[in-house]
Amino acid sequence: xxxxxxxxxxxxxxKSLFSASQALQFASQGKRVLWVDFENSGVSTELFQRxxxxxxxxxxxxxxxxxLGGRESFYEYLETVLGxxxxxxxxxxxxxxxxxxxxxxxxxxxxxxxxxxPGLKSIxxxxxxxxxQQRQKNAWDxxxxxxxxxxxxxxxxKSFLNSQKLFTSESLSKKITAYxxxxxxxxxxxxxxxxxxxxxxxxxxxxxxxxxxxxGFSQQHLILNKSPMNRIVQKDQTxxxxxxxxNLINQQQQESCSEFKAFFESFLSLKKMVDFGPMNLFSxxxxxxxxx
Amino acid sequence: xxxxxxxxxxxxxxxxxxxxxxxxxxxxLNKKVLVLTVDxxxxxxxxxxxxxxxxxxxxxxxxxxxLLDILWIDKKNAFQQILQKYLDSEDKIxxxxxxxxxxxxxxxxxxxxxxxxxxLLVQLFKEKKYDHIVIDTPPAQQSVHFFQSxxxxxxxxxxxNFEFLEKIFSKSTxxxxxxxxxxxxxxxxxxxxxxxxxxxxxxxxxFLLLLKPLAHHLKLSSExxxxxxxxxxxxxxxxxSEEYTQLKSVKEYCHHMQEEGLRGSQYCLxxxxxxxxxxxxxxxxxxxxxxxxxxxxxxxxxxHAYFDESIQNSSFERVVKLEKYPEKDLNKEKLIELGRKTYxxxxxx
Numbered sequence: 128x129x130x131x132x133x134x135x136x137x138x139x140x141x142k143s144l145f146s147a148s149q150a151l152q153f154a155s156q157g158k159r160v161l162w163v164d165f166e167n168s169g170v171s172t173e174l175f176q177r178x179x180x181x182x183x184x185x186x187x188x189x190x191x192x193x194x195l196g197g198r199e200s201f202y203e204y205l206e207t208v209l210g211x212x213x214x215x216x217x218x219x220x221x222x223x224x225x226x227x228x229x230x231x232x233x234x235x236x237x238x239x240x241x242x243x244x245p246g247l248k249s250i251x252x253x254x255x256x257x258x259x260q261q262r263q264k265n266a267w268d269x270x271x272x273x274x275x276x277x278x279x280x281x282x283x284x285k286s287f288l289n290s291q292k293l294f295t296s297e298s299l300s301k302k303i304t305a306y307x308x309x310x311x312x313x314x315x316x317x318x319x320x321x322x323x324x325x326x327x328x329x330x331x332x333x334x335x336x337x338x339x340x341x342x343g344f345s346q347q348h349l350i351l352n353k354s355p356m357n358r359i360v361q362k363d364q365t366x367x368x369x370x371x372x373x374n375l376i377n378q379q380q381q382e383s384c385s386e387f388k389a390f391f392e393s394f395l396s397l398k399k400m401v402d403f404g405p406m407n408l409f410s411x412x413x414x415x416x417x418x419x
Numbered sequence: 420x421x422x423x424x425x426x427x428x429x430x431x432x433x434x435x436x437x438x439x440x441x442x443x444x445x446x447x448l449n450k451k452v453l454v455l456t457v458d459x460x461x462x463x464x465x466x467x468x469x470x471x472x473x474x475x476x477x478x479x480x481x482x483x484x485x486l487l488d489i490l491w492i493d494k495k496n497a498f499q500q501i502l503q504k505y506l507d508s509e510d511k512i513x514x515x516x517x518x519x520x521x522x523x524x525x526x527x528x529x530x531x532x533x534x535x536x537x538x539l540l541v542q543l544f545k546e547k548k549y550d551h552i553v554i555d556t557p558p559a560q561q562s563v564h565f566f567q568s569x570x571x572x573x574x575x576x577x578x579x580n581f582e583f584l585e586k587i588f589s590k591s592t593x594x595x596x597x598x599x600x601x602x603x604x605x606x607x608x609x610x611x612x613x614x615x616x617x618x619x620x621x622x623x624x625x626f627l628l629l630l631k632p633l634a635h636h637l638k639l640s641s642e643x644x645x646x647x648x649x650x651x652x653x654x655x656x657x658x659x660s661e662e663y664t665q666l667k668s669v670k671e672y673c674h675h676m677q678e679e680g681l682r683g684s685q686y687c688l689x690x691x692x693x694x695x696x697x698x699x700x701x702x703x704x705x706x707x708x709x710x711x712x713x714x715x716x717x718x719x720x721x722x723h724a725y726f727d728e729s730i731q732n733s734s735f736e737r738v739v740k741l742e743k744y745p746e747k748d749l750n751k752e753k754l755i756e757l758g759r760k761t762y763x764x765x766x767x768x
Contacts, residue, residue, distance in 0.1 A: 138430010138558040139660070173664040208614050223609045236607040242571070244623070246523065276430045276558060278458070293523050296616035323431075325746045327462060356711045366707065369697035372743055373712075379747040401711065404718030405661050 128315055129260050129267045136321035137331045138276040141352040141400075143170045145321050148412045150271040154189035155416075158268040161259060164194040165252060165274045165283075174408050182255075191267075197248035200255040201241050202232055208298065246293065249286035250303070257306045260315060277335045284342060313346035320394075321350045324380035329387050336393075349394040353402035355380040420652060421544050422551050423683075427672070428658035429665050430558035433690040434458075436749070437658055437741075437761060438555035439466040443751070444758030445551050446480060446487040453543065454479075455490035456555040457536050457565060463489065463555060466754065475500065488549070490539065497535035504542075505636045511629070520626040533557075533568040541640040544647055563672075566648070566679055573641035585627065645680070653683035656765075657735070660691050661722055670733055677734070684736050686765050689726065692740040693719045739764035 134146035150162040164171055164179065171179045171194060175187050181196035182203065206228055209216045216228075225231055232238075241247060259270055274280045291303045310316050318339055322332040336347055355377050366374070384391075391397050403414065424441065426434040435456055442454035453476070456463040464471050467479050471491060480487040502512045515521055543552060556562040586604050611620055647653075657673055659665040673685055698720040705713060730738050741760060744753065 139432055140430075144664070170664075173667055205610065205614060209610075219613065223606050225606060231606070231610060234603055234607050234610075236604055237610060240607065240611060279557075289523065293520075294615050294619060296614065296619070299615065327465065327746065328431075331462075356709065366704065367696065367700060369694040369700065370704070370708075372694065372745070373697060376743060376745050379745050383747065402715060403711070404715040405663050405722040406718075407663050 129262075129270060130314070131256060131260050131270045131272060131309075131316045132319055133272045133274045133280075133317070134319045134321060135274040135280045136277065136335070137323075137328050140321045140323050140328065141350075142276070142321050143168075143174060143273045144406065144408060144411055145319070145350055145352070146271045146273040147174045147408050148415055149319075150190050150269070151188060151408070151412045152415065153269045153271070159266070160190040161267045161270045162190055162192050163256060163259075163270060163272040164192075165256075165272055166248075167194045167196045168273070168275075169194075170273060195252050195255055197251055198238065198241050200251035201247065202228065203258075204251055204254060205231070246286035246290050249283040250290045250294075253283065253287045253310075254302070254306060257309050260309060277331060281335070281338055281342075284339075284344075288342065307343075311343050316344075316346065317395075318344055318347045319350060320347055321352055323353055324351060324355055324384050326383050326386075329383060329390070333387075333390055336390075347394055348396045348398070349391060350398045350400065351384070351391070352400045354399040355384065356401055421547060421549050423540075423544075423647070423653040424551060424553045424656065425556055425653070426554065426656045426658055427556050427562055427676075428558070429668060432658045432660045432665065434658050435462040435555045436466060436754075437656070437688065437690065437757070438553050439463055440754045440758035441656075441761055442487060442551075442553040442758070443467075443755050444762045445553070446485050447755060447759070448762075449482075449485045450550040451484075451486040451548065452551045452553060453488045453490055453549045454553040454555070455492060455536070457492060457532055457557050457562075458555060466749065468751065486549075490543075492532050492536055492539070494532065494535065497532075497539060501535070501538055501633070501637075505633050511632070515626075515629045518622075518626050518629065520622055533565045536565070537569050537644050538637070538640055541643050541647070544643075563675065563679075566676070566681070569641040569644040569648075573638050573645070585624070649680050649682055651682045651684075653681075655681065655683055655685045656688055657685065658688045658690050661689070661693065661719060663722065663725070666726060666729060670729070673734065685734060687730060687733070687735040687738040688761065688764075689738070689740045691743045693723075694742050695723075695740075698723065737765050 132146070132149065134142045134149075136142050147162060150160045153160045161184070167179075167181055169178075171177050171192060175192060177185065177187060177192065179185055179192055179194035181194055182199035184191045184193045186192075206216070209219050209228070220227065220231070256270060256272060259267060275283065287303070288307065291300050294300060294303075320332055320336060322328055332349075339345070339347060400411075400415070403410075406414075426438045426441070428434050435458065438454055438456065442452050445452045454463065454467075461471070467489060469477060469479055469489060473496070474491070475496060476488045476490050478486065478488050502515060506512050506515075540552070540554075543549065557565055608620070655676065657669050659669045669687065676685075693716070698716050701708065701713060701716045701720070708716070739761065741757070741764070744757060
């Protein structure tokens with residue numbers, strides 16, 4: 128079965144880098160991997176030096192990249208709703224005097240509805256990811272999702288879960304129930320929480336973890352980025368003042384980590400990444416391969 | 420005139436911390452200041468050591484001439500405020516609040532804060548109570564949404580669009596048949612009915628009708644916000660940290676904001692920067708530093724070389740490197756110190 132990995136956490140903790148690096152590692156092991164930019168954040172330009180078209184997969188170093196857009200995902204949903212087979216799709220389209228799904232995309236009033244309808248985007252984006260997970264032919268082994276930061280991601284999940292109340296259409300409602308099961312099942316979906324060794328970031332991660340659990344998603348893993356080094360610069364009077372601040376920060380980070388030890392242990396797994404300074408995707412991936 | 424100071428950048432670069440520090444510094448300079456965060460995170464309140472209240476604005480500190488207030492962006496509160504301002508009867512407000520769509524809007528939706536913040540900002544700007552309003556914006560991509568949301572809201576409430584939506588959703592469409600509708604609207608309506616069922620559309624329409632009295636006011640204030648933004652008086656602080664990925668995005672982002680029609684001054688803040696002397700003296704202390712530290716400082720050194728080179732040809736009026744500070748126990752004194760460094764770095768001759 129293919130597995131979705133959502134990478135989330137406070138802004139700036141390294142979600143995008145880790146999601147991409149993990150995807151590259153899976154690909155180098157011969158797995159079929161899809162990397163997803165959840166809401167067309169454009170991060171692929173920085174990560175892969177690629178500008179992705181919305182909802183159009185592209186190959187890169189053995190993996191597939193996709194950037195999702197709300198409107199585009201809605202059109203994909205429509206195609207499945209309008210008819211399971213070509214025949215019923217055509218008959219519906221002809222009943223409203225449209226030639227094809229492409230002509231439908233040009234309807235302005237429909238576009239403004241998609242942009243403005245509350246919560247619609249969340250459902251379509253999450254729905255699209257699950258659709259990829261459920262593909263039979265050419266299925267993926269892993270789907271690595273570069274998800275938005277804490278609050279925004281939770282909002283998307285909540286919108287998705289609550290949308291059942293809003294959308295009274297029977298087929299959509301059933302679908303959401305089925306999709307929810309996929310998200311709750313540890314075999315098909317995991318949440319990778321990325322964090323940093325600062326108190327306030329760890330606190331936010333704790334809140335995020337609790338909220339995810341309360342929504343029914345307890346299959347969580349932790350990635351501690353920029354983890355303090357074991358052999359830190361010892362507090363040494365012979366060092367000039369400029370190293371003292373660095374040193375103090377290192378020591379405080381180690382203290383924080385030991386305070387949060389119980390929290391770290393509550394996760395299914397904990398991955399620590401030592402702070403080696405500014406990084407790009409390839410230096411990180413190389414580093415992680417060496418570490419493992 | 421009230422001066423707006425926006426703090427922009429990717430997530431986690433320290434926008435909130437710098438906003439709080441900067442606001443404190445302005446207070447020290449005897450200004451009347453309001454600080455607010457559009458991000459749902461609680462960091463700002465934690466930093467200023469103030470409990471979130473049900474009030475709209477809480478005072479953090481005040482003196483004879485100066486004032487430091489914090490504005491709470493709370494979906495429920497803000498909705499209530501806007502409804503009360505623009506609707507004359509309590510009954511109408513109740514009717515909206517009891518609508519099923521409203522409870523959905525109010526509780527579960529992302530992006531609602533953007534719209535609300537803009538409404539509030541315009542209101543506060545008109546009141547002229549504050550010398551400065553310091554705004555901690557959402558992380559990069561979302562803040563583009565934030566700045567566009569005024570435009571989108573104005574568009575949504577344009578008379579033309581409203582009539583359009585009314586036609587799509589109106590009950591008569593379901594009851595009377597569709598012969599009188601334009602083909603375009605008829606198509607959209609059929610498609611949506613097929614996708615979501617007719618009930619939702621009727622409900623949405625009912626709700627839109629309830630909101631209609633607000634339309635004119637919301638449109639006006641959205642337009643007003645655009646006008647405010649296009650004035651040259653305001654400051655935009657682009658914050659980044661020592662990461663390659665952010666360097667490129669900050670320049671693109673800055674360019675993007677100019678395209679959006681923002682005219683104010685733009686400054687670049689490299690936050691949590693490793694002190695220049697420490698990466699300059701790494702070779703002298705090679706034996707003392709652990710191999711990891713040595714490696715890390717070397718990486719930082721090459722980052723700075725790259726940063727200095729690539730920032731040279733940018734449109735920033737000033738580039739300031741703010742040295743690292745311990746995040747733990749970031750008390751008020753340390754925040755004020757950080758605010759002072761930021762302010763002096765940007766505005767001193």
